[in-house]
Every structure is written in C-alpha cells, then in structure tokens.
Amino acid sequence: MAGEPLSIDLLIGKAQATIKQCEVIEKSRVRVSWSDSSGDSIYPMMLLRDCCPCEKCFSPSVNSRLTLFEQLLAAASSVANISSQPESLCIDWEDGHKSVYEAEWLYRRRLERAATEDRLLKMYCEVQETPWTITKPEEIKTGRYDDILRDPAKIVEFTETLIRDGAYVIKDAPPRHCLVEFLREIKAKHQSTHYSDGEWVIKNIPTSKDLPNSSKKLELHIDMPYLVKPQQLQLLHCLVQSADGGENKLSDALKAALLLKKENPEYYRVLSSVEVDFQFIKRYRGSHDWFICNRAPIIQEDPRTGLPSLCRFAAEVRCSSFNQPVEVIESWYEAFRHYWSILEQHSILIKSSPGDILAFNNGRVMHAREAFNQQQERQLEGIYADWDYLMSAWRVAKCELNRRV
C-alpha cells in the first residue's frame, strides 16, 4: 500500500477476497459468492451502476463520482451480461456501458450487517464517548507536542482520547503562537470567531470589566452557548501561570447528565427539554457590534445515540428574558440546582504550567477558573476547532498507518 492515495479503501484497510461465482437474482440484485467462508453478498444493481468505478464514472485522483444523478436515472440498471473471475466482477449493462469491480472493492463494500458495522467503526472511529472515570488531573492523558506532530499514531491517540474522555493535555509546546500551526500540522483546522481569526489571548488586565480577562473566579461553563453550534474543540495554551490560584476546574457534563438521569429522570427531562435563552451583546470600538441570541435546552442529546452530548451553560451570557411560564421556570431552577451540584461534585482541578495545552471538547467538558492573585501575571492563548477537521486529521493519520501495514 506504499504511497497509495487517500481513499475509503485505504481507511478500511486490507481486504483479501476472491469471487467464486456471481449471478443476478430477483431481477435487480447481484449475488456474489466468496471463495472463503464469508458466504454470499448481495448488492442492489442500482448501487453497482451508481458506483461504477470505471474512468468515465469515477475519478480516483479526486475521489469523486463523475456522473450526475440525472444520468443515473437515465442509465440502465438492468444487466445484459454478468461474468466473474476470482479477482473481478464484470457487468455489461443493457445500454452498452461496462463496469468492472475488483473483488477487494466489492468485499470492502459488503452490505451484510456485520460488514457494515465493521466499516462504520473504521470510517467514524470505534472509540465512543465514555463518561469520565477520571477523578484526578494526572488521569487526563498527555502527549508531547513534537511527538504528536511527528507520529500519526500519536495523532490517532490524541483524537481518540478527545472522543473518549473529551480532554487531553499536550506537553512541551513552544512558548507562544503555536495553536494555528499545531492544528495545521496535524492536518486539522482552526475556526475563526468574533473574538479572533486565529489565536485569542486571555490575560489578567486589572482594569478589565470582562470577567475572563480579570483575576476573578470563572465558574463552570462552555464557550459560546449562544451559538446554534457552539465551538466543539477548545485548546488553551498556558504561556504564564500565576503562582497562587488560577487552576482550571473541569467537569464531564456527559457523566453528570447520565447521573442526573439515573437519580432524577424528571430533572433530566426538564433540563433536556426546557429551552433557555442565551445572548452575546457587545459593542466594540474599532470592530462592529454583535447581537447574537440562541435558545436551546441545557442538555442536548445526540439524536443518533440518544446520549447527552452537549451541555449548554455559561452564567455570563444567560439571558435575563427567560421565555417560559412561571411554573416551568421554577422547575428549571430546581432541576438545574441539582445538576449543578453533580457537576461540581465530580469536577477536578488542574493547574497548567507554561508549555501545556489543555485540549477539550467544549460542549462536553465544562471548564472554570479559580481566582488568582490579581498582582500576578497569568496568560493563555486559546483557539477553537471543530470535529469535522479533527476527524479528518484522524482519518489521514489512520491511512498513513495503514500504508505501513
């Protein structure tokens, strides 16, 4: 596989298969019998025609289908002749088009349930979000900055840990301005926001009215709950740490939400259904004004898994217009008080040192900051990224590792 270009086939990995025989069944399906113990595989003819790998229909260099859907609708999906050799299946379509499918290509795309499930794990990662068993800061996985940049296996570890635990500490980062480059080097990408097009800075400015840029305590929150899609990944690079205080508090909202659901299903129902309003209203000199509002429940479930996947809370930006009936608001406060106590009870304190980058799932692992001595300097750089590009980096790294097999 040396030098093999990126593709689903490379991501899925090696597949050794030979065809014993093939036949058309039920007029619109093809059955392929494999030489080994894999049994038979059945493919809809329409799918085979749609995914014809010939050079008129597909370009491997850009991993792109070249035919339009309207062409598929006009094309024949009935077979004039079908034949096979151990290494390939050949279909002559009634409109004269000819498709040749390699046995390995077909084998990797088997539609039997077990094969589909296996393929999904390889395409979307078999690691699942797992509620924290972490109770101490030392239990958060760490890796060296240079090692992650150099080694695809470390990129895989970094991304899979972020999926599983929602947190990872990168050690020994360069002194400053490395976050954009770090993401670019691992083949992910940062996100611009209204704060910055790249890295933003949090530092102690004694005259600042902005809580993050003070030495005061910040309680558990996620960044940007007022966005329809809050930032998914946050990286906080410690440049200067205060001697007294300044620890980050972290709490796994997934774990807390599952505990809440077990302890009090009614509270969970309230927090996962009652919509709360958030706002970000700022007037900037030298920049334009912002007036962002969004309305969503505190706990948001992943529609695919049904698991709580996003906790939307930040006291600073919760709107004073609570657009719900009186009794709903009262039950919301009662439920949230209980959820808050679980979040606090299972939180940990972690104190970053200069050169540490705390990477975490912004929507899942809530973060806070303890107050610190206002005479002392403390400075962080931060950046946001989203999962699509992080998962892209994971797939590229997986392909790189598969090339070496």
Ligand SMILES: [Fe+2]
């Ligand atoms: Fe924050």
Ligand SMILES: [Zn+2]
């Ligand atoms: Zn074709």
